[in-house]
């Protein structure tokens with residue numbers, strides 16, 4: 001009988017020991033077991049650990065700086081500048097001033113300002129010298145070939161009476177391009193106006209002899225017409241009048257860079273604030 005009791009006690013002790021060892025194994029499993037998400041989340045609830053974010057955003061010792069997000073790279077823009085006329089076509093002339101030459105000077109200055117002050121813009125000219133005269137479609141093609149965001153053709157205005165002054169921008173009337181063209185035009189005009197140049201607004205002009213398949217006249221100005229046909233913003237900036245005594249000062253060598261700066265700022269203002277990555281549909 002005593003032996004039986006001893007055996008029973010030993011068995012009981014063995015069972016208690018096995019049970020305790022089992023609990024121990026389960027306890028270890030809490031730290032090691034991660035086969036199910038549910039279980040793992042319990043582990044996390046029980047034992048908070050630093051996440052990667054915690055480590056990154058941990059405040060510095062002085063506690064004043066806040067974490068700053070990594071800046072996204074700025075969008076890159078491609079701008080085509082088209083100095084109007086060239087080759088055997090000087091454009092308007094007045095009092096020793098020649099439009100094709102001034103257009104080229106101005107385009108180079110706009111390019112210089114853009115590339116010196118903005119790292120996210122590439123500028124391409126449709127002509128680099130006075131000897132070449134690309135056709136109007138070739139000038140727009142420079143924009144298309146380079147996947148440009150905009151084509152800005154630079155000109156100077158003139159009238160028979162030599163009595164007008166100020167800046168205007170000729171834009172397409174086609175619905176796929178006109179609203180964005182107008183926004184770009186107004187950005188440029190507003191900046192020219194801040195220099196003191198009169199703002200004559202935007203101009204749309206119908207062709208007298210060319211019509212689309214519905215009988216509606218297309219744009220008169222080739223740059224605007226080819227641009228609209230190819231869904232690229234292409235407009236003509238008449239920066240001021242070459243034959244105006246009031247505007248003449250802006251075409252002198254000390255003021256031409258100021259006019260270029262105003263146009264460059266207008267271009268970037270449009271691209272960074274109003275541009276919707278191409279023509280609207």
Ligand SMILES: [Zn+2]
Pocket residue numbers: 084085091092099155156
């Ligand atoms: Zn012109």
